[in-house]
Amino acid sequence: MTAARRSNRDLLCSVTWLLPLPVWLAALPAAAGWYHAGPGVRCSECHVMHASENGIGFGGSPLSPPGFPRLLRALSPSEVCLNCHDGSGGAYDSAPDVAGAASYETTTLKRAAGAFQAAVGTPTAEGHDLGVADQTAPGGSYTSGSGLTCVSCHDPHGNRNYRNLLLRPGGVTTDLAVTAVEEVVLTPTATQYSVSNVQYTGTANGLGNWCQACHTNYHGAPGSPMLGGQAGGDAPGSDGYWFRHPTGGVTLSEAAANGRIDPAYWFSALQSRVPVISPSKTVPGSSAASDNEVFCGSCHKAHGSAHRAGLLWDDPETSALEDGVLSRQTCQSCHYE
Numbered sequence: 001m002t003a004a005r006r007s008n009r010d011l012l013c014s015v016t017w018l019l020p021l022p023v024w025l026a027a028l029p030a031a032a033g034w035y036h037a038g039p040g041v042r043c044s045e046c047h048v049m050h051a052s053e054n055g056i057g058f059g060g061s062p063l064s065p066p067g068f069p070r071l072l073r074a075l076s077p078s079e080v081c082l083n084c085h086d087g088s089g090g091a092y093d094s095a096p097d098v099a100g101a102a103s104y105e106t107t108t109l110k111r112a113a114g115a116f117q118a119a120v121g122t123p124t125a126e127g128h129d130l131g132v133a134d135q136t137a138p139g140g141s142y143t144s145g146s147g148l149t150c151v152s153c154h155d156p157h158g159n160r161n162y163r164n165l166l167l168r169p170g171g172v173t174t175d176l177a178v179t180a181v182e183e184v185v186l187t188p189t190a191t192q193y194s195v196s197n198v199q200y201t202g203t204a205n206g207l208g209n210w211c212q213a214c215h216t217n218y219h220g221a222p223g224s225p226m227l228g229g230q231a232g233g234d235a236p237g238s239d240g241y242w243f244r245h246p247t248g249g250v251t252l253s254e255a256a257a258n259g260r261i262d263p264a265y266w267f268s269a270l271q272s273r274v275p276v277i278s279p280s281k282t283v284p285g286s287s288a289a290s291d292n293e294v295f296c297g298s299c300h301k302a303h304g305s306a307h308r309a310g311l312l313w314d315d316p317e318t319s320a321l322e323d324g325v326l327s328r329q330t331c332q333s334c335h336y337e
Contacts, residue, residue: 037158047071078130081150096193112198114301127304137214142170170213180206200277203248208295233258253290263287265336271319
């Protein structure tokens with residue numbers, strides 16, 4: 001891999017580490033904005049000034065305009081992103097892969113957001129599609145228009161949100177903060193993206209509310225018209241009912257007390273578990289005082305998976321992550337009975 005293909009974060013680090021400590025600390029943005037931000041980013045990795053370089057045209061040339069839109073080095077933002085986020089290996093630290101199998105993916109190292117299951121412009125049933133026009137988000141009214149792209153969800157130039165997630169996705173009019181997500185290790189960059197490296201530390205400023213911007217009906221507080229039930233979950237023998245699965249707001253200790261989960265299973269010595277929110281960063285915690293909550297990412301991969309609707313399948317009785325052979329094995333992590 002050439003220097004021009006280095007991840008932007010790697011470039012940032014290679015510049016700032018040479019500076020005196022106080023200088024580079026001041027230069028670094030907040031952790032959530034490390035990606036595509038800072039003085040080490042090279043604009044030329046994504047953009048080209050004159051629509052050609054060394055006689056090679058980027059969608060045009062000085063004699064045959066126009067070039068690609070926004071002076072990009074490829075036809076669409078997604079294709080530009082996939083120049084780096086494609087699982088390529090090389091001498092330098094690679095950008096996290098979002099486009100299929102990668103050399104660092106093993107049975108114990110899985111990507112937190114999964115991967116797109118088809119090329120740009122090809123529809124699938126296994127998660128989000130890139131470049132497929134006029135798709136309406138399930139559970140909502142947001143339509144992608146000319147097609148969902150990477151920049152429909154991520155700010156390519158960086159922002160204060162985790163993984164540069166857009167502040168206003170899906171046409172919402174107020175900023176949606178996403179800060180309740182942490183990465184345990186930051187190097188190498190390829191491993192930042194792994195399931196075991198990502199911690200979800202709260203419902204507020206978490207991913208569920210952000211996903212709601214497009215998938216409106218699939219998210220809400222317990223007891224809301226979107227979910228049913230009641231705050232804290234249904235009491236045993238109550239007349240309350242759920243008509244959608246909670247996406248936060250009910251801890252697994254509350255669900256155990258309400259008879260909604262099998263605590264003897266979730267709080268046992270399982271070999272693996274689906275991702276959950278835990279402000280204390282303790283999974284599984286204890287059945288009497290667990291702060292674990294399920295959320296969108298407990299069942300779905302943001303980019304996609306090998307299963308319909310981007311679902312993850314996991315056999316909790318094996319140490320390998322996401323190795324289930326049946327979808328119900330994921331459900332059995334909590335609802336074993």
